[in-house]
Amino acid sequence: EKNFNKRNKGKVVVFRVYNKTMVDYLADGKIFSVSDYVKLLDEGIGAFRARIVGEVSEVNPGPTGHIYFTLKDEKDEYLIRCVIWRGRYNLYGIRLTEGMKIIASGEPSLHPKYGFKFIAEVIEPAGEGILKKEYEALKKKLEAEGIFSPERKRPIPEFPRRVGLITSWNGAAINDFLNNLGKYGYQIKFIDSRVEGQAAVPELIGAIDYFIERGQIDVLVLIRGGGSLESLQAFNNETLVRRIASCPFPVICGIGHDKDVPLASLAADRAVSTPTAVTSVLNESWDRALADLSMFEKEIIYRYQEMLRKAEFSLEDFSNKLSGQFGIFFQNLEKLSNQLKDRLAEIDYSIRNIKRSFAVNRDLLLRGFKKWTDNTGIFLEGVEKQLKIFNPIYQLRFGYSLVYSRKKLVRSTEDVEVGDPLDIRVSDGKINSEVKGKTNYGKRGI
Template sequence: MNFPDEAPASSGFPADEPVLSVAQLNRQVARLLEAGIPRLWVAGEISNFTRAASGHWYFSIKDESAAVRAVMFRGRAQAVGFVPEVGGRYEFRVQVSLYEPRGDYQVQVESLRRAGRGDLHEAFLRLKDQLSREGLIDAGRRRAIPTMPRTVGVVTSLAAAALRDVLSVMARRAPHVRVILYPAPVQGREAAAQLCQALDQAAARNEIDVLLLVRGGGSLEDLWSFNDEALARRIAASPVPVVSGVGHETDFTIADFVADLRAPTPTAAAELCCLSRDQLLGQVRAAADDLARAQRRRLEYAGMRVDRAAAQLVSPAQRLHLHRQRLETAMQRLTLPLPGRMRQQAQDARRAGERLHACMDRLLQRGGHRLAVAESALQALDPRAVLTRGYAIVRGPAGSVVKNALDLKIDARLDIEFAQGRAQATVTRTDTLL
């Protein structure tokens, strides 16, 4: 069977029709989806929720008869203020798109809110954005929590389980720290105002080193007092650092964003507000060990210095003995008769002269020997000494010494120097030595 190289012209397909790659096709489809479908709100239930290490959220939005894959990138997810629960119903602000590498249709979630609570969530986001623009949420504004406070204040309800948790943790971990309660309701219409009064009272009394603002978990409505603007501004203006421990780990309130430290639970707030007694005792023991080691080193060095100083000391008795010996020697010299002293000095001078002459003779002998050795070496290196054994020095027309016969030209004039006299010669032939 024969196959033609090209399709026949009557195949019916335009010859100049472009051929797309799969990536180009998916890119065009993604553009059509993004341009053709505007951003919109979608209601549904979350399933297959994954919180990636990058901070992105991957999940599905479903209802009774359909599902769609969704992604919420890290920057958008951080602005939500809470972590959604699998099975919970939410409303999602989405942009329809296509995941080009696989060709999967999906939605990119820009924001979300609990279903039926859109107004509260919108109010939460508006206040959060406003406080952020004012700099009250900036991380650089937050103060460090003291590690060794003497007194800790707690703002919460007298009937709250969070108070029992905080007191239990403080009694177990830090019984040395004094705890002062500033009671206020943590739920209801008047709760926000009374929480503000409790913070004002703590600031006015000026008796604590750090303040805990805590309550247990609950619904969005239950925690709404901690989303109050006036309370947020009281927290930001507090003269002492504030630790917020409101709700469970997945709950976020405005109080969490403006506090100096957010704890995931009231129990965690009590654990984060100070070091435990065991930690402090460990630090004290470590410091005592370091101090003892330093003291031992100082004593050892001081002992070494004393030993060195003692080795250099001379007792007064030894000093007197040395001075006495010197004095006796001087007295003996002074008691010698004058002629005897002169004879002694003459003998000393004569012996010194003899030693000087002997030294000069030895130096002259050594110098003469070195001179003879150097003269012998120079004679051995004299090129003319070789001529006495029948050799000659041949110089070319330019006066340079000839080392290779092949460097000479025929009829070149040569100057030959012998041990006795010179001679002139002409080159008639050159050969090499094999």
């Protein structure tokens, strides 16, 4: 039993090929049809994944956009027919030409109709010279479009909390990042992705697309350790660089490099060379706030101590002044107390005289008060009778009435107009009427 591991979208898929079963089939002398035998071979050879280096000798685009090409060995005349599907070919941004030396990663396949082919899942230029040339050409192209322009870069928000992180779970970069990240309540959303070589491109783009679709982060961080131009191919991929430039949130790249800065770092809003430096960028506003808070704390304590010293001095001065004022106050209080005693004695004497006078004149006062109340009662009875006689409401009992129009008493024909409503008040109620006509008798009256 042989095990072959293949990474696919962040997951590990294990393929098992039981060669013993194939041998058993052959040893039994079984007779196969052509199709059965081709299928049996295809199942077996599909497990032999490999990275093949060779020179491109023929390139034929298919009608559906897939690219069919041939790899030739430099030493011998051995050839292998290959195909890369349209989506993968466009993803890596490499245009295959005859004579180009590349590395193709994938697996062999034996098709019942079209025969043997090598299905390339990843293609990458072979050799530093070719990679350098491709790097410079793409850099020049993107610079002309303004992808790296400082004017389009966005500032990293102050006090970021929600951080999207893309890197490999197995690398040292993530440990450096987490160990140096300040304890400021960060919410880290992490996606495990390859970061080595051209094969990392689909996973990196998929991870960025995840954050673009889901959002809810303040800043996106891409990190990995240092490496050669070949190992950093994924970060020089045109599709990846454009995706970083179009992100709706700021992007920080912390990618180590020797000489040539990865194009992904040039497109990012902030680029540093190590994962630890990325944490410094994230911690910057928090560290500054913490330092300011410490300074404010010292300033508050200093001012408070200064206020206490001033208050202590003022309190002592006030105490001395208060002591002097209390001496004067108590002197005046004693003087007032003596004066109050004299006045109380005079009041007591006056009260005694009043009591004596009241006892003598009490009967006289009572007789005079009774006579006055009797006279007042007789006067009030007369007034009451006069009020009843002259009260207009009282007169209604004798056949008189009061006429109102719009809540105003009508005293003259000039107070109303034809059609005005009338309220006629009589002794036992109110009559609603309306002016049908009017006659003015002038000053002679009725």
